Amino acid sequence: MKNYNANQALPIILKAAKEYDEKLKDKHFLIVYRSKNSVCTCCVGFRDMNFLHLTGVKTSLPAQQFYSACLNGKLSVRDIKMDARGGTQQKLAVLPYLSGLLYHNCMIGDFINSGIVIRADYFVGDTKAVLSIGFRYGKTADIPVTLYNEGVKRLTNPTCKVLAIFAKQYQLKYYDECTYLSKGCEIKKFPEEIIKQLDEKLL
Numbered sequence: 001m002k003n004y005n006a007n008q009a010l011p012i013i014l015k016a017a018k019e020y021d022e023k024l025k026d027k028h029f030l031i032v033y034r035s036k037n038s039v040c041t042c043c044v045g046f047r048d049m050n051f052l053h054l055t056g057v058k059t060s061l062p063a064q065q066f067y068s069a070c071l072n073g074k075l076s077v078r079d080i081k082m083d084a085r086g087g088t089q090q091k092l093a094v095l096p097y098l099s100g101l102l103y104h105n106c107m108i109g110d111f112i113n114s115g116i117v118i119r120a121d122y123f124v125g126d127t128k129a130v131l132s133i134g135f136r137y138g139k140t141a142d143i144p145v146t147l148y149n150e151g152v153k154r155l156t157n158p159t160c161k162v163l164a165i166f167a168k169q170y171q172l173k174y175y176d177e178c179t180y181l182s183k184g185c186e187i188k189k190f191p192e193e194i195i196k197q198l199d200e201k202l203l
Contacts, residue, residue: 003089006077006080006082007077009055009080009082009088010075013092014073014075016098017051019098020051020098020099023099023100024046024098024102025048026170027168028043028045028140028141028167029102029167030166030197031043031044031162032163033107033163034160034161035160036158039194040160041194042122042135044124044141044144045170047170048063048064049064049067050063051067052066053144054095054133054144054146055088055092056089057081057088058081058088059080060079066079090148090149091146091148093149094130094131097126097130097131101125102167102179103165103180104180105162105180105182106124106127106162107124107156107162108122108124108156109122109153109155109158109160110156110157111134120135120136120145122135122142122156123135123148124152125148125150125151125155129150129152130151131147133146133148134147141170163181163182164185164190165179166198174197175197175198175199175202177202178202
């Protein structure tokens with residue numbers, strides 16, 4: 001794994017912030033997955049204040065100000081410090097792939113918590129064993145709390161196949177975009193409690 005310094009980290013963070021703004025910010029994602037013989041769902045959400053923690057860098061800026069500085073191109077190397085324990089390096093290695101995860105084939109599972117100090121309830125990860133995002137249960141949507149350079153199968157048990165992912169702006173009632181649909185799946189065949197959450201144009 002590459003050992004990034006602040007000068008190398010800055011452009012990675014700035015690019016990732018713009019992609020985060022386009023694909024994730026202020027959105028809720030309904031993840032539909034198969035667990036044993038049941039079709040289950042969870043809802044995850046992304047806000048501006050979540051981005052800083054996912055970068056792994058340390059800063060004196062408040063989370064929302066940090067995000068705004070990224071988007072406005074005003075963040076500088078003086079604003080960021082690297083975590084000496086290696087957490088920043090792990091997150092920076094996969095930060096470029098963060099915004100695309102919920103738009104592709106992925107897997108989900110309960111966090112094993114085998115000695116790793118992470119306050120996450122479950123992880124969603126890609127099928128290439130590169131990137132995993134940890135989420136903690138929230139009131140209206142679950143919150144992203146960590147980004148890990150690790151295959152999701154090593155972090156979860158059981159690891160379940162994601163069947164579909166739907167997205168909407170957080171203030172809307174219905175999901176109006178399908179960002180991923182597994183081959184062979186038909187939205188209209190999902191359980192009624194899932195169908196009721198979708199906009200008519202998806203059916």
